């Protein structure tokens with residue numbers, strides 16, 4: 296199994312260590328056809344991208360495409376900001392963006408303290424001190440569902456990170472709305488039995504490196520053993536072995552804007 300494209304990579308514009316060109320050069324070495332630069336959304340307290348830099352980032356992606364022959368596209372890994380499913384993707388940035396990723400993260404500036412309490416503090420406590428309650432899982436699941444329904448998200452990043460969920464319900468919503476469920480090469484965020492429930496839906500997957508340094512671009516990491524162990528069918532993984540995903544949601548949305 297080999298990646299054709301890597302749609303989730305970070306650079307010095309958030310907290311990655313490489314430049315856009317550094318990432319593109321490694322993508323070329325590793326035989327990728329496409330690479331997405333997806334730094335963190337502006338709601339990330341320390342690392343969030345700034346709108347005034349987005350046109351410059353776009354021009355660097357075009358330069359990197361010309362220099363390497365790898366199609367380098369620009370996106371963002373937006374933060375899901377609360378129970379409403381609102382994200383920090385800015386409309387002003389959309390013109391320069393080609394792909395829309397979103398996930399739940401730590402260190403986010405929430406609109407209200409209550410959102411911080413419900414989405415961060417409650418999950419933190421459940422991870423470190425108590426077992427996750429039914430109501431917590433239900434609310435987290437609804438957060439993802441609202442985000443998927445209300446935003447043209449192409450790829451839901453590392454589902455289960457920072458939030459206990461009903462993985463089947465989240466994956467089913469992804470399937471219904473055409474959002475791709477990410478297999479993160481860096482870390483495991485769902486248990487194997489949760490992955491088995493995800494496979495009961497017909498959701499599609501991509502494997503992303505979530506690279507924070509250039510040498511990780513295009514690397515399969517823990518995704519390879521997960522896929523084998525859980526039996527994720529390779530025909531549902533859209534960015535491997537010469538394949539590229541078609542009809543991504545955000546491009547469709549932009550065409551109608």
Ligand SMILES: [Zn+2]
Pocket residue numbers: 372398400452453
């Ligand atoms: Zn992330």
Ligand SMILES: [Zn+2]
Pocket residue numbers: 303305372452505
């Ligand atoms: Zn990331």
